[in-house]
Amino acid sequence: MWINIHDAHGEIIGSYFAGSVTLEDWTEGPDLTVTAVLSCWLNVVPERSAGALWKTWSRRAPASMNDWVNLPLGQREGWIEVAQKCRKTSSPAKKDGCYVLTGTDISDLASFYCAIGEAMNGPGGYYGSNLASLDDCLFGGHGPAAPFRLVWQNSVVAMNSLSALPTHIKNKTVMDSILECFDRRGVTVELA
Structure with missing residues (x-):
């Protein structure tokens, strides 16, 4: 799975690869938003300041x-x-x-x-x-x-x-x- 970073216009400006993704939790909000908790491994652990x-x-x-x-x-x-x-x-x-x-x-x-x-x-x-x-x-x-x-x-x-x-x-x-x-x-x- 790719985790995409979007700019203010919705365009993808960067990505991180995540492997072995497992859905741990899924919660639907009243405003049609979804909160998902995933477990995975990353090929690169992002720098703290990134x-x-x-x-x-x-x-x-x-x-x-x-x-x-x-x-x-x-x-x-x-x-x-x-x-x-x-x-x-x-x-x-x-x-x-x-x-x-x-x-x-x-x-x-x-x-x-x-x-x-x-x-x-x-x-x-x-x-x-x-x-x-x-x-x-x-x-x-x-x-x-x-x-x-x-x-x-x-x-x-x-x-x-x-x-x-x-x-x-x-x-x-x-x-x-x-x-x-x-x-x-x-x-x-x-x-x-």
Whole structure:
């Protein structure tokens, strides 16, 4: 079964898959409304902050870049989830034949994925939530496929934040892993 999220006009803007659905209770109200209680499993447990973001996006999808910047740490993961499920693609125009990633607001891994999503797919865009999904996105389907050129503006800010994050790979930072992922797929990254 698919659990659909609708916008204010009734259009489906996102979905979650639920499996092994069992109807536990069914109550009909006097105003012809129905309350159903279901038990099921979800292939993805929604991020805690996703519910509030779905309500916001159902009224107005992000129209400008960096709407995620003011979200507190821990809520940016919800932004990434909603962006992925919403599957919004409105690629920003390339500038001088390349995509531009702004590193100014990258302070944690989630903010990197928020920023790269918008760099590749415009406001509210998705382009991965971890290294494996970033690698998948580089093949296309969630925006531009590699190879391409990426100018990473204010990369020093991002580098300082991402290089300080813990990693399970000896002598390799998160920033190193991200750059290797791009390089492996033929993306030319210019750190500016």
